[in-house]
Amino acid sequence: MDFKAELKRHTTRVERGIDRHVPRPDTRPVRLHTAMRYSLEAGGKRLRPVLTLAAAELFGTLDDSALPAAVAIECIHTYSLIHDDLPCMDNDDLRRGRPTAHKAFDEATALLAGDALLTHAFAILAENYSGQLAAALVRELADAAGSRRLIGGQMEDLLAEKKSDATPSELEFIHLNKTAAMIEASLVMGGLVGGATETQLAALRTAGRHLGLAFQIIDDILDATADSATLGKTAGKDAKTGKTTYVKLHGIAESRRMAAKNTDAAVAALAAFAGTDAFLRSLAEGMATRAA
Amino acid sequence: MDFKAELKRHTTRVERGIDRHVPRPDTRPVRLHTAMRYSLEAGGKRLRPVLTLAAAELFGTLDDSALPAAVAIECIHTYSLIHDDLPCMDNDDLRRGRPTAHKAFDEATALLAGDALLTHAFAILAENYSGQLAAALVRELADAAGSRRLIGGQMEDLLAEKKSDATPSELEFIHLNKTAAMIEASLVMGGLVGGATETQLAALRTAGRHLGLAFQIIDDILDATADSATLGKTAGKDAKTGKTTYVKLHGIAESRRMAAKNTDAAVAALAAFAGTDAFLRSLAEGMATRAA
16 A cells, blocks of 8 residues: 555545535635635645545445545534634634635634534535435534534633643543544544444544544644744744643653554554555554654 | 414423523533523524424424424524624624623633534434434525525625625625525424425425515614614614615615515415414514514
């Protein structure tokens, strides 16, 4: 397996899927649909939708039947970034080197474009799947993106920023929900489209949880150790703002051990799909190497 | 049929449904779930969920099987009010005499509570319905609340406010989408739960469109003619802000004729359910009388 070629194959499919399943920018109201596309097309690694496509392929689903689910997940991820960047939240002017949505348009348009992407994710699922599969996908996505998980994690993150110190248990709640929930859902939704059994879905959920935690811990380590040029964003931001991170609570060496432990746990869970899991295993291991 | 008793019966069911289908305020994060409940429990007429329950009863669905759909619609309506009230939108401090969510909590909490209610609407549908019915309900709600309808209408409304004059066709787009879309969906979702045929769903959609337009025209007339005490909110606000309304474009007398015409069209569409439509007919006619 050529990991880079496989990754490219998946991301190309995701870009095509976004173009296919999101209204064209000239749809009325044009300003709203232009803003939705602006944020969706800002790119990024497309980690979550790639996980969905790769999870579906574990079950031999090689056609585009998981693509709408993958695009729905990217719509949710993009909406959460637009709303997180708003002045009343993180107040960020730039994302991946481009003006954030409320800078490129205005706050009201950004708010509505986020609302619209969130809503559209569910429209995509309802339009492209039917019966029990549609209901299961909607349920998985609504739970992962809901008040107990993605939004709940964001809320606790905001509350933690106001306190001088978050506890390890608070940090875990934040990252299990703000980061890991959508990574879990990405794998599980691919599994649902692929026809996974309950046992297989549980293995995907476990893999997603550990992958999500590893991803977040590595992000914290890189913020503390890499330079801005390598990161492509301002390094050392966490220490400057006094944000509670794995590095702040546990130190670099212990954080590296925790990242490795979560990566190992993710790879172990993927072993349930031995024979077809090479891409996902490489992805997990490659992520861990970034912070070594 | 005793209209007031029937209305009371439906609203009581809606209040109970909200309590049953929305997470308790002590769910973690408590601040987020408290804010969601705060806005949901601010009350109001519960027009949309009552329409859903009444539409289901047209098909003999007298039990609570349409209640989750009704609550999902109220979650969407409430989220749209929370986001509309934010400083970057209408910047309202009060709604129904109580501080708006961002005043009672803060902007970030209000933003997230809105996002969470929007997401939870789809969770309710996926958890309480199965198979094709679940998919059809999600599709109907996501379309009505989406970028071409509810959110699109809100976007065009904001853009129209910045211009000195909106055209009659722009005003119609705004109200067909900002107001009528969710009223249509309320009736159609009740019909879906009740097992309506395609023809019956089309009749409900037509009734909802006209009811929604009548509702909005009457709102414009009352703003221009009633006093604040009668309205329970500041009267004459539209004229003061120069907002384009039916009254501004067409005058009071012609607006009254348009409201009556839409009410008649709604009642005519409901005649497809002759024998069981007494409550919905009374509701439509009672609404029209308000502005006479």
